[in-house]
Amino acid sequence: MRELTYYVACSVDGFIAHHDGSHDGFSQDSEYLADIFASFPETVPSHLRNAMNIHGENKVFDVVLMGRKTYEIGLKEGVTSPYSHMKQYLFSRSIKESPDENVELVGDNAVGLVKGLKNEVGKGIWLCGGGDLATTFFANRLIDKLILKVSPFLMGSGIPLFSGVIQQTALKLIDRKIYGNGVVVLHYRIE
Numbered sequence: 001m002r003e004l005t006y007y008v009a010c011s012v013d014g015f016i017a018h019h020d021g022s023h024d025g026f027s028q029d030s031e032y033l034a035d036i037f038a039s040f041p042e043t044v045p046s047h048l049r050n051a052m053n054i055h056g057e058n059k060v061f062d063v064v065l066m067g068r069k070t071y072e073i074g075l076k077e078g079v080t081s082p083y084s085h086m087k088q089y090l091f092s093r094s095i096k097e098s099p100d101e102n103v104e105l106v107g108d109n110a111v112g113l114v115k116g117l118k119n120e121v122g123k124g125i126w127l128c129g130g131g132d133l134a135t136t137f138f139a140n141r142l143i144d145k146l147i148l149k150v151s152p153f154l155m156g157s158g159i160p161l162f163s164g165v166i167q168q169t170a171l172k173l174i175d176r177k178i179y180g181n182g183v184v185v186l187h188y189r190i191e
Contacts, residue, residue, distance in 0.1 A: 002118045003144035005061070006127045006134050007043065008161070010148055015158035016129060021073045025153045029181040036149065036185070043126065045074065046084040061086060061126035063117060068092035069159070070129030075099060086126075089113070091133055111140045118142070131163035138166050145189055146171065152182035 009026050010016050017023055027033075037044050042058035049055065064083045071090050074082045080100035081088065088103045091110050098105040106113055114137060117125055127133060127143065137143050148161075175187035 002063075002120060002122055002125055004065075004114065004118060004125045004127060004137065004142050005145040005147055006137075006143050007040065007061075007145075007147040008127075008129060008149070010150055010161050011153055011155035011158075012150060013154045013156070014161045015155040016131065016161055017073075017159045018155065019158055021069060021159070025155060026151045027179075027181050027183045029179070029183070032179045032181050032183050035177075035179070042083070042086055043128070045079065045082045047079055047082070049085070058086060058123060060124050062123040063087045063089070063125040065089050065091065065114070065125065065127045065133060067130040067133045068095060069132075071103075110136060111142065114142050131160050135162045135164040135166060138162065138169075139164075141190075143190055145174075145187065147188070148186045150184045150186065152184075 008016050009023070011025065037052065037054060040060055041054045041056065042061050044052055044054050064086045066082075066089065068091065071082070071092075081102045084102055089106055090098060090103050091106045093107055095105060110133070114125070127137065134143070170191035171188035172191055173186065174189050177185045179185075
């Protein structure tokens with residue numbers, strides 16, 4: 001059975017982006033990014049892979065799940081298929097037609113789709129954003145792992161890790177790494 005991992009960068013106070021979707025404040029340190037991209041090369045958007053000399057097979061994930069707000073960050077720059085090296089799902093009730101034939105639009109029954117994906121054979125499933133989807137999937141006990149790249153700053157406000165109320169849940173720390181730039185990467189299994 002495939003696992004669904006919410007793999008995301010966040011500020012110390014739990015925000016994944018500013019209200020406008022920007023990511024100012026998150027570490028851009030080259031040593032940190034090189035290590036992260038070596039561990040999770042498939043999380044580098046397709047249009048940046050050649051420039052960053054990232055080639056080869058996906059290591060951890062072969063499916064990516066994106067909420068509308070997350071997807072629209074790239075769409076504003078003309079990127080319609082951000083992760084063409086993976087199966088891409090865009091979850092939106094307001095977008096009526098997928099902007100790209102390689103991105104499957106999901107308007108309803110997100111939970112049912114993810115349950116089906118988890119029962120398929122393949123690598124892991126990456127929830128790359130956002131907070132609304134994370135809340136829905138967490139409430140339905142679909143998230144197996146949480147990997148947080150915690151950057152050493154307080155955002156103050158923005159888009160939270162989870163957009164709604166979630167129930168208190170125990171997490172088991174299964175791995176962690178501290179970088180010289182102050183970023184802490186925490187790997188948790190949902191208990």
